Amino acid sequence: MSLSKEEIDTLIRLIGLTRDDEIDCERCLTLVAEFAEQVLAGRSIPAGLEAVAHHLSVCEECCEEYEALLEALKAIDG
Amino acid sequence: MVRDNQTWLAHLGGTGPDQQAALSDLREVLLRGLRRALSHRAGGGEEFLEDVIQDSLVRILERLPQFEGRSRFLTWSMSVATRVAMSELRRRRWKDVSLETLVDGPDPATERAVNHHPGPDMQWERQAILDTMHAVIRNDLTPKQRTALLAELRGMPQDEIARQLGSSRNALYKLTHDARKGLKRGLEEAGFTAEDIRAVFTG
Numbered sequence: 001m002s003l004s005k006e007e008i009d010t011l012i013r014l015i016g017l018t019r020d021d022e023i024d025c026e027r028c029l030t031l032v033a034e035f036a037e038q039v040l041a042g043r044s045i046p047a048g049l050e051a052v053a054h055h056l057s058v059c060e061e062c063c064e065e066y067e068a069l070l071e072a073l074k075a076i077d078g
Numbered sequence: 079m080v081r082d083n084q085t086w087l088a089h090l091g092g093t094g095p096d097q098q099a100a101l102s103d104l105r106e107v108l109l110r111g112l113r114r115a116l117s118h119r120a121g122g123g124e125e126f127l128e129d130v131i132q133d134s135l136v137r138i139l140e141r142l143p144q145f146e147g148r149s150r151f152l153t154w155s156m157s158v159a160t161r162v163a164m165s166e167l168r169r170r171r172w173k174d175v176s177l178e179t180l181v182d183g184p185d186p187a188t189e190r191a192v193n194h195h196p197g198p199d200m201q202w203e204r205q206a207i208l209d210t211m212h213a214v215i216r217n218d219l220t221p222k223q224r225t226a227l228l229a230e231l232r233g234m235p236q237d238e239i240a241r242q243l244g245s246s247r248n249a250l251y252k253l254t255h256d257a258r259k260g261l262k263r264g265l266e267e268a269g270f271t272a273e274d275i276r277a278v279f280t281g
Contacts, residue, residue, distance in 0.1 A: 034153075
């Protein structure tokens, strides 16, 4: 099995970010609304939500959903 | 009607006119939010939106007991709806791609990584890291972990990998998390720290 340059770069980045304890996609979904409200309000991220920021850095799908959520919230709050 | 979190929960969790009114109001808010969030995405037209809103309302009602009140109810509901919408868009985009073909197909052209003019020491270290990574993938990961990791690196979304493996997205995340931990551990045991790796591949 060979990996392309892009695949190697992605894997190296992911390995560098890997922690023993990470929250999964379900837990991220439970917390991401609070996380998004903090971000949109310009508040700093409390320690309890740091795991969400980390999960978003390693999970492409949750990150994509989070970005869509920010857009959606601008529409309903704007 | 303006509702606080408790009122949303009471109305949606109840029956009768209050529930119907709450569902109707929630539907309108979700539609407004998703219309904007999906406006620049292919496949996110009105018919798609209608389907997704219906699925989202069902999902939100199912998940009501999991709402912890840590945000506004509408923000939480929108997070559920965006997951439903994005998952469905990804499913439609990838539904005809077979996991087997993606993983067992011809290997992509392997181009050894980054820095095009590394010194001999760095070139040696880079090759050693790649050899270790390949060895861990080959020898230490389970076949399922290998398949999931490779499919993810080749761009297939976790929802679709999970569907084709007969698993769930959450279980899939755990599978690839364990694979990443195995790779990290294997590299550390071979003497390569995260800092070494970053220095060699981005230096």
